[in-house]
Amino acid sequence: MAEMEAKGGGGHKKGPGVKKSKKLSTRVDLTPMVDLGFLLITFFIFTTTMSQPTAMNLAMPKDTDKPDELNKVKESGALTLMMGKGDVVYYYFGNDPTKLQTTGYKDVRKIILDKKKNTPVDDFFITIKPNRDATYKNAVDILDEMAINDIKRYAMIDPTEDEYKLIQLTEQAGGIK
Amino acid sequence: MGRAKIKRGSTNIDMTAMCDVAFLLLSYFILIAEFKPAEAIEVNPPSSVASKAAPQTDAFLVSISPEGQVFVQLSEEMKGDVIEEISTARNLNFSAEDKSLFKQSLFIGTPLSQLPQFVRIKPENLHSVKLTGIPIDSTNNELEAWINAALNVYKGKKINWLIKGDNNSKYLVFRDVINSFKKNEVFKYQLVTNAEDIPAESELARKPQKTEGTE
Numbered sequence: 001m002a003e004m005e006a007k008g009g010g011g012h013k014k015g016p017g018v019k020k021s022k023k024l025s026t027r028v029d030l031t032p033m034v035d036l037g038f039l040l041i042t043f044f045i046f047t048t049t050m051s052q053p054t055a056m057n058l059a060m061p062k063d064t065d066k067p068d069e070l071n072k073v074k075e076s077g078a079l080t081l082m083m084g085k086g087d088v089v090y091y092y093f094g095n096d097p098t099k100l101q102t103t104g105y106k107d108v109r110k111i112i113l114d115k116k117k118n119t120p121v122d123d124f125f126i127t128i129k130p131n132r133d134a135t136y137k138n139a140v141d142i143l144d145e146m147a148i149n150d151i152k153r154y155a156m157i158d159p160t161e162d163e164y165k166l167i168q169l170t171e172q173a174g175g176i177k
Numbered sequence: 178m179g180r181a182k183i184k185r186g187s188t189n190i191d192m193t194a195m196c197d198v199a200f201l202l203l204s205y206f207i208l209i210a211e212f213k214p215a216e217a218i219e220v221n222p223p224s225s226v227a228s229k230a231a232p233q234t235d236a237f238l239v240s241i242s243p244e245g246q247v248f249v250q251l252s253e254e255m256k257g258d259v260i261e262e263i264s265t266a267r268n269l270n271f272s273a274e275d276k277s278l279f280k281q282s283l284f285i286g287t288p289l290s291q292l293p294q295f296v297r298i299k300p301e302n303l304h305s306v307k308l309t310g311i312p313i314d315s316t317n318n319e320l321e322a323w324i325n326a327a328l329n330v331y332k333g334k335k336i337n338w339l340i341k342g343d344n345n346s347k348y349l350v351f352r353d354v355i356n357s358f359k360k361n362e363v364f365k366y367q368l369v370t371n372a373e374d375i376p377a378e379s380e381l382a383r384k385p386q387k388t389e390g391t392e
Contacts, residue, residue, distance in 0.1 A: 052230050063359060136343065
């Protein structure tokens with residue numbers, strides 16, 4: 001060591017009788033390690049909260065055979081939404097299913113809100129009729145739409161045979177598979 | 178050029194302490210994190226704006242697979258009593274071994290008649306076995322029997338009825354499940370969904386935020 005020191009460190013002044021041996025610093029730069037640590041923490045925090053499934057409340061009415069127990073819906077305030085295959089929504093106002101119109105899940109909010117704005121609160125009623133080709137997602141999307149648009153009164157029932165036929169005809173005409 | 182040399186303080190900060198804290202927190206979060214409960218079958222639920230977390234205790238979870246099979250997952254604390262109940266209600270005479278294996282099984286995926294064979298399938302082999310699901314057709318509705326058994330076990334106490342359907346499952350199956358509940362006079366359910374942000378500018382966003390989940 002001493003010889004090497006003498007060769008390499010020629011320009012150094014040596015103290016009287018003291019041999020300075022250069023010590024390597026034991027310090028490691030911990031900055032990247034801290035960075036990594038906090039990155040992992042953030043990752044874990046985000047993933048734990050994201051994977052938490054949520055629950056949406058759904059209450060169904062009791063089936064009744066007595067017609068006088070059924071809710072009467074005013075024609076002026078009725079909106080019926082029907083879900084068909086291929087993520088298509090069919091809707092009509094009032095009681096006449098032949099005035100069927102077609103829309104999609106993105107535009108249905110506007111229709112609901114327009115109707116809501118122009119109808120007295122107590123008259124407004126939405127009937128949701130998922131037909132037999134609809135998927136579960138379709139039903140949940142529409143129920144979610146009720147929550148988003150703050151709709152107080154709505155019901156989910158099956159479409160009538162006539163309505164189903166109308167949807168089928170529209171589907172055939174539109175070429176929806 | 179006689180510029181005065183200003184002695185600058187070192188910009189190096191001792192990172193050791195910070196590093197300690199970071200990894201302490203990291204290990205804390207890793208240890209505290211709960212593993213996702215074992216999934217019976219691959220079910221991707223749709224998303225909704227509901228923000229209430231799905232309850233995990235006293236839960237009776239009905240899953241609907243994309244192919245329309247119906248599976249039931251019972252909370253741990255429910256399993257033992259429910260299998261006793263359904264065994265006596267249907268005169269099935271499950272052996273003690275059947276019952277203890279049932280308590281370890283993750284979910285119910287077959288008709289009652291095949292249950293003893295089903296509980297003997299090892300969890301790692303479940304994916305390769307073709308499962309029939311619980312029959313819910315009108316002639317043989319066993320889901321109704323399971324619901325009834327759970328109700329009898331939990332007399333008066335509240336059960337969280339959860340329904341978790343796949344995006345692509347048919348609405349008709351969902352309706353059949355609801356009808357099975359209705360026949361047991363159960364009318365309030367919770368649909369398991371993935372969380373989604375409330376769209377800005379919507380009625381719900383404008384509404385003063387009440388605490389959600391009040392029934």
